[in-house]
Amino acid sequence: MAIPRYDEGSIRVLKGLEPVKQRPGMYTRTDNPLHIVQEVIDNAADEALAGFCTTIKVTLHTDGSVSVEDNGRGIPVGLHPEEKAPVVELVFTRLHAGGKFDKKSAGAYAFSGGLHGVGVSVTNALSTRLEVLVWRDGATHQLIFADAAVHTPLQELEPVSRKKTGTRIRVWPDPKYFDTATLPIAELAHALRSKAVLLSGVKVTLTIEKTGEMREWQYQEGLRGYLEEALGDTEKIIPLLEGKQYAADDDESYAEGEGAQWVIAWTLEGQVVRESYVNLIATTAGGTHEAGLRDGLFNAVKSFAELHSLIPKGVKLLAEDVFARASFVLSAKVLDPQFQGQIKEKLNSRDAVRLVGGFVKNALDLWLNANVEYGKKLADAAIRQAQARARSAKKVEKRKSSGVAVLPGKLTDCESDDVSRTELFLVEGDSAGGSAKMGRSKEFQAILPLRGKVLNSWEVDRDRLFANNEIHDIAVAIGVDPHGPNDTPDLSGLRYGHICILSDADVDGSHIQVLLLTLFFRHFPKLIDAGHVYIARPPLFRVDVPAAGKRPARKVYCLDQAELDIVQDKLRKEGVREGSWSISRFKGLGEMSAEQLWDTTMNPDTRRLMPVTCGELGTSGTTAMFDMLMGKGESAQRRVWLEEKGNLAEIDV
Numbered sequence: 001m002a003i004p005r006y007d008e009g010s011i012r013v014l015k016g017l018e019p020v021k022q023r024p025g026m027y028t029r030t031d032n033p034l035h036i037v038q039e040v041i042d043n044a045a046d047e048a049l050a051g052f053c054t055t056i057k058v059t060l061h062t063d064g065s066v067s068v069e070d071n072g073r074g075i076p077v078g079l080h081p082e083e084k085a086p087v088v089e090l091v092f093t094r095l096h097a098g099g100k101f102d103k104k105s106a107g108a109y110a111f112s113g114g115l116h117g118v119g120v121s122v123t124n125a126l127s128t129r130l131e132v133l134v135w136r137d138g139a140t141h142q143l144i145f146a147d148a149a150v151h152t153p154l155q156e157l158e159p160v161s162r163k164k165t166g167t168r169i170r171v172w173p174d175p176k177y178f179d180t181a182t183l184p185i186a187e188l189a190h191a192l193r194s195k196a197v198l199l200s201g202v203k204v205t206l207t208i209e210k211t212g213e214m215r216e217w218q219y220q221e222g223l224r225g226y227l228e229e230a231l232g233d234t235e236k237i238i239p240l241l242e243g244k245q246y247a248a249d250d251d252e253s254y255a256e257g258e259g260a261q262w263v264i265a266w267t268l269e270g271q272v273v274r275e276s277y278v279n280l281i282a283t284t285a286g287g288t289h290e291a292g293l294r295d296g297l298f299n300a301v302k303s304f305a306e307l308h309s310l311i312p313k314g315v316k317l318l319a320e321d322v323f324a325r326a327s328f329v330l331s332a333k334v335l336d337p338q339f340q341g342q343i344k345e346k347l348n349s350r351d352a353v354r355l356v357g358g359f360v361k362n363a364l365d366l367w368l369n370a371n372v373e374y375g376k377k378l379a380d381a382a383i384r385q386a387q388a389r390a391r392s393a394k395k396v397e398k399r400k401s402s403g404v405a406v407l408p409g410k411l412t413d414c415e416s417d418d419v420s421r422t423e424l425f426l427v428e429g430d431s432a433g434g435s436a437k438m439g440r441s442k443e444f445q446a447i448l449p450l451r452g453k454v455l456n457s458w459e460v461d462r463d464r465l466f467a468n469n470e471i472h473d474i475a476v477a478i479g480v481d482p483h484g485p486n487d488t489p490d491l492s493g494l495r496y497g498h499i500c501i502l503s504d505a506d507v508d509g510s511h512i513q514v515l516l517l518t519l520f521f522r523h524f525p526k527l528i529d530a531g532h533v534y535i536a537r538p539p540l541f542r543v544d545v546p547a548a549g550k551r552p553a554r555k556v557y558c559l560d561q562a563e564l565d566i567v568q569d570k571l572r573k574e575g576v577r578e579g580s581w582s583i584s585r586f587k588g589l590g591e592m593s594a595e596q597l598w599d600t601t602m603n604p605d606t607r608r609l610m611p612v613t614c615g616e617l618g619t620s621g622t623t624a625m626f627d628m629l630m631g632k633g634e635s636a637q638r639r640v641w642l643e644e645k646g647n648l649a650e651i652d653v
Helices: 018-022 034-049 087-093 120-125 185-198 223-231 288-307 319-323 351-370 372-400 430-439 462-467 469-478 507-523 525-529 561-573 594-602 620-630 635-648
Strands: 055-060 066-070 127-136 139-146 149-159 166-173 203-208 213-217 241-246 259-266 274-278 326-333 423-428 445-450 498-502 533-536 541-545 554-558 582-585 609-611
Touching (some): 018 120, 034 055, 034 066, 034 120, 034 166, 034 185, 055 185, 087 127, 087 139, 120 127, 120 166, 185 203, 185 213, 185 223, 185 274, 223 259, 223 326, 259 288, 274 288, 288 351, 288 372, 319 372, 326 351, 423 469, 423 507, 430 594, 498 507, 507 525, 507 533, 507 620, 541 561
Parallel strands (some): 055 203, 423 445, 423 498, 498 533
Antiparallel strands (some): 055 066, 127 139, 127 166, 139 149, 203 213, 241 259, 259 326, 533 609, 541 582
């Protein structure tokens, strides 16, 4: 067989919106087109957040298209001073074009939903047709795209009253990019209702042409009314708490306007309602702003309980005890939000923990001390939760006490026995293990350093596994015996709910990850199936950004070169002087200080932890792939596979 040619002509450069079309899953959810429609809705909501829009109308048309109309300022239609093309065209055809990068006081949007720089350009890329109507400066402007390319150039239509301004975008999602082209109406309605709640006084409508149905939302009570409606008649421990606080112009830590609005309820039973938003973007996976809310509530309640000597001897109050029965709606405003992934489900901005936590604690401290009886009721409920948790942990310990295995000497164990909280980090090397030991939370995080590379266990018989010291130590530390995909192992002895592989962000680190994943897939598959195995993702770069204007000096961590490029591009657009920031590259985990390792890789509020999942365990396709990749006699087959697939690898120079 001829060896595939690899020369200068083999390198392909994707231009414009081609990357989105080639790998849509990197930019949006591909189960249905809801997210690309939400990008359009979010733009209208940003106009309302900036104070220029009072109505948002969404229509589901009978031909499968969706239109979103607002009465905001209208997308600018003039030529861009540098690109010499209509701004409205750039917004829909360039991945990193928009009005939300300029965060100075004179910028178009002081607060908006993220700076990934993709937005409606992804909507255009994944649609067969997209029509834009803009009412601005007394005229109607139209621009039409087909398959992401300009079909009808920007043209001026009939004149209108100068009072009429706004934008209407109609989208025809391309079915070939999605599992189903049908929009989930319930999810769409929930998203629109949330916008109305968060944008007090703004009217949001949804019209379904096929049925003639029209829904309308407009809230004057805002977050409070929303949460009361969601909880219904559920009995509350104390009255609803609501508050808001934003940084003033003389705040030394945060930019003017940064802060949060919240409403919280503690209930005795029933459902717990939790919704959070950042600059009106729904963060369904939570993030650092929710972590700040939790920390603020915990610290305030704990301080109150200690002040009034309410905590019984031997009871240790934890954040989850205060948070267990808390329902909330949280709306944070963050100047430069950093999200996890393009669909913005989780906030990663580390400053948001202190921002929200500090404001919430101060407000709750004042309220509790002004309402002592309610404060005692809340503290009492948290103490009862802590006592129930302690009793549950003792039951687990009793079942474990009959075991005879001796824990590995190099295992640095944690204090807690609560499997729902405990974490074991399998760390590459003794030096990184030392940093991890110093940086971890002793309460719930354990460290097991691994010396060298773990044995390739793909073809090792189960009864010979423990001949290898590293595998023996891993199995004993975890507390679960090796098993196969069709076995029913006893998982009651599991000592850690999170088993995290922590290795360097280089080729050797990736090799160690593969060897450990092979071990778990081959000999501990039920741990993967139950969602107990994770990969920790340490950053490769650190960017030290100097203080600029009202923004203090800050450190930004980047997973890889691609993230580093995006961060630098954003700094330039923020107006940070080129070359004023410095870039450090971590050669390995051992180079990180304990504080850096905690902040970037081990802190549950700020780390990036990737769950390990796979298809149906034991399927022939998955097993055949592992045979080819890890089998000792499969080198020839591996070479053929690498020659065919090697050009797909992303090389970090």
